[in-house]
Amino acid sequence: MNILETHHIVKQYAQHRALDDVSLSVPKGSIFGLLGPNGAGKTSLIRIINQITAPDSGEVILDGERLKPDHIKRIGYLPEERGLYKKMKVGEQLLYLAQLKGLTEKQAMEKLKIWFVKFDIKTWWSKQVEDLSKGMQQKIQFVATVLHEPDLIILDEPFSGFDPINANLIKDEILELRDSGKTVIFSTHRMESVEELCDHIALINRSHKVLDGPKRAIKEQFKTHTYHVEYQGSLEDLPAAFDVLTTRTTDDGFLRTDIKIPPDASVNDLVRQLLDRVAIRSFGENIPSMNDIFIKTVGEASE
Amino acid sequence: MHTIFLIIKREYLVRVRKKSFIVMTILGPVLIFGFYAIIGWAAVSSINQKKIAVVDESGRFSGKFKNDDETLFSYPKTSLASAKKAFVKQGYDALVFIPKDVIEYPKTVQIFAEKSVSLALQSNIERAISKEIETIKLEQAGITQRIIEDAKVNVDAQTISMSETGEKSSNGIATTIISGFCALLIYISVLIYGTQVMRGVMEEKTNRIVEVIISSVKPFQLMLGKIIGVALVGLTQFMLWIILTTGLITVGSSVMGQKETAQSAMTARMNGMPGQQEVQRKMATAKNPVADVMKAIETLNISMIVACFLFYFLGGYLLYSALFGAVGAAVDSETETQQFMFPIMMPIIAAIAFAQIAVRDPDGPLAFWTSIIPFTSPVVMMVRIPFGVPGWQLALSMVLLVVGFVGTTWIAARIYRVGILMYGKKTSFRELSKWVFYKD
Numbered sequence: 001m002n003i004l005e006t007h008h009i010v011k012q013y014a015q016h017r018a019l020d021d022v023s024l025s026v027p028k029g030s031i032f033g034l035l036g037p038n039g040a041g042k043t044s045l046i047r048i049i050n051q052i053t054a055p056d057s058g059e060v061i062l063d064g065e066r067l068k069p070d071h072i073k074r075i076g077y078l079p080e081e082r083g084l085y086k087k088m089k090v091g092e093q094l095l096y097l098a099q100l101k102g103l104t105e106k107q108a109m110e111k112l113k114i115w116f117v118k119f120d121i122k123t124w125w126s127k128q129v130e131d132l133s134k135g136m137q138q139k140i141q142f143v144a145t146v147l148h149e150p151d152l153i154i155l156d157e158p159f160s161g162f163d164p165i166n167a168n169l170i171k172d173e174i175l176e177l178r179d180s181g182k183t184v185i186f187s188t189h190r191m192e193s194v195e196e197l198c199d200h201i202a203l204i205n206r207s208h209k210v211l212d213g214p215k216r217a218i219k220e221q222f223k224t225h226t227y228h229v230e231y232q233g234s235l236e237d238l239p240a241a242f243d244v245l246t247t248r249t250t251d252d253g254f255l256r257t258d259i260k261i262p263p264d265a266s267v268n269d270l271v272r273q274l275l276d277r278v279a280i281r282s283f284g285e286n287i288p289s290m291n292d293i294f295i296k297t298v299g300e301a302s303e
Numbered sequence: 304m305h306t307i308f309l310i311i312k313r314e315y316l317v318r319v320r321k322k323s324f325i326v327m328t329i330l331g332p333v334l335i336f337g338f339y340a341i342i343g344w345a346a347v348s349s350i351n352q353k354k355i356a357v358v359d360e361s362g363r364f365s366g367k368f369k370n371d372d373e374t375l376f377s378y379p380k381t382s383l384a385s386a387k388k389a390f391v392k393q394g395y396d397a398l399v400f401i402p403k404d405v406i407e408y409p410k411t412v413q414i415f416a417e418k419s420v421s422l423a424l425q426s427n428i429e430r431a432i433s434k435e436i437e438t439i440k441l442e443q444a445g446i447t448q449r450i451i452e453d454a455k456v457n458v459d460a461q462t463i464s465m466s467e468t469g470e471k472s473s474n475g476i477a478t479t480i481i482s483g484f485c486a487l488l489i490y491i492s493v494l495i496y497g498t499q500v501m502r503g504v505m506e507e508k509t510n511r512i513v514e515v516i517i518s519s520v521k522p523f524q525l526m527l528g529k530i531i532g533v534a535l536v537g538l539t540q541f542m543l544w545i546i547l548t549t550g551l552i553t554v555g556s557s558v559m560g561q562k563e564t565a566q567s568a569m570t571a572r573m574n575g576m577p578g579q580q581e582v583q584r585k586m587a588t589a590k591n592p593v594a595d596v597m598k599a600i601e602t603l604n605i606s607m608i609v610a611c612f613l614f615y616f617l618g619g620y621l622l623y624s625a626l627f628g629a630v631g632a633a634v635d636s637e638t639e640t641q642q643f644m645f646p647i648m649m650p651i652i653a654a655i656a657f658a659q660i661a662v663r664d665p666d667g668p669l670a671f672w673t674s675i676i677p678f679t680s681p682v683v684m685m686v687r688i689p690f691g692v693p694g695w696q697l698a699l700s701m702v703l704l705v706v707g708f709v710g711t712t713w714i715a716a717r718i719y720r721v722g723i724l725m726y727g728k729k730t731s732f733r734e735l736s737k738w739v740f741y742k743d
Contacts (some may be wrong), residue, residue: 014737014741047724050518051518052514052517052518053724072518072519075518077510077515077518079514079515079518081511081514081726082510083507083511083514083515084510084511084512085317085506085507085512086316086510087505088318096309096313097515097516097519099309100306100309100310100516100519100520100521141515142547144515201593201706206697303349
């Protein structure tokens, strides 16, 4: 079941095409990474989902229905460029933003109380936003994004501007939201957080979607059939079918070699060969990181 | 609809709670009242009856000085020396000494006073003496008082403005003052509140909160909410000014115990009622500058002027604030606003120039056209209204103003929705005109 689908979205600006035939499916209850280099079209897509702009063609389906104005209540959006009214008190501001999302003042108040306890920010209620530090403002903005309990939460670079402790706090919140059945789309350049959090990803490059699917499947797709082994001894007489890529000495005096196995061979074959020749300290498969996949995909396209 | 109400509420409350709003609201009426108080005080103090002792050695002037509201003469039979010592203690403000041979040597008349004597009083006394001497000399020449009275023809022109409700005496200067004041107030308030809208839009854009807001509401709703919110702030300020000023003047009048002002305030309330003509005629006889102005104000249709003022304030404000809002959306910083402000300011500044011409010639062709064209009509029409404007012209001007602000709001909204999401790009007029035709 998909909470969000986009079908053949095209968005044309005066001089350039920001999105070209972009189709995506975001499964309900997933953490979905929307990746892509700067200027690829991520923000354009997010703005279309938020109904800030409309696509030239194509359609967006939210939970089985074509996107309509009422849907903004079911979406929470944290833009990359954060902003709050500086001269407004924290409490009033959050009440205002929640009411714009369709909550009544009373509902908003009740929900706010929970968040203020949770983030331990009770004393901030009547402070002016400009008196808070940047990190504190980010927390307030995160609360504003999720306060109306949206089914779909879109976070654009959610960790920028947070110190590691607060970043962890937000990370835990994201996981908790996912566990309670919400869907989180998050757009980022930081591959380590994608690695850590995302179940699904889509990669947009130069207005086109170039990659999407479950993270595990994508990694499978990018597998290079290479393995690394740390050992003592020599691998010089390994059969030619096993392609020795690189060898280097580790800090503690072992050798580390990357070996690519032929398609018809199994891991066992390689291990068998190794056992005969060297004393193995460790052995494992080289699984491509999201970083590798990102660079490979985007880099190839720009060549 | 609900969200637009929320936006209006926020925009309104944020501004009304500001210290600057409260200060201006209190300071405005205090300034107006202060101005009024000075005029009132001047009028009252000049009316304060002065007691003057006349020591007349010639014996010809006893009872010849006319007592009036301002001066009361008495003629103690004492010598100059003793009168000089005693006149202050006896409660006189001044002492006039007329020597025996005053008819031959008129310049020997002396006026003594503890404080210096006002010019008006001095000339009053001088006039009375010289008139008396003149009469005496004429009589000596064989011309009697009767011949003199017959020879005097008093021409006192009264300006009367003709209108359907009947003839009313009007005072050109007071009308001019009022129309100028209204025009200036419209000009200033359109500028002040227009720039407030611009700043508000810029604040949202530079704070980057705008993206959060327009993921909840349509850009047009946000813009309209802001414009209406600020308009309500303006109206609140005017209302408070009117209430506070009337309050201060009412309190002030009773404190001053000034009959004249109380009377005129009363007649102001009775405006249009039967019997007013009579009161007016009575007032006309009073030689009081405040009463003169008050009387002139009464002859104007105040409720009509106030209603038109509110309409033209709102119309002019809506017309310009939408454009100011568009400028706020188009720029990244205050300094960039200059180039876009200029073409918007031009017609308003021109309107003030036209207004000065319209004051002198309220029914001339220039006044007519500029009071019909929406960009200048709020200012120029306000100049013309106190002088009286034909109904069809007023209606045409109002309809065009409504058409005008609907038009500017439409254009502004189209620039606004693109502009608020554009960062880091220097915009040009070319760019702006393109934005107007962008699809959503």
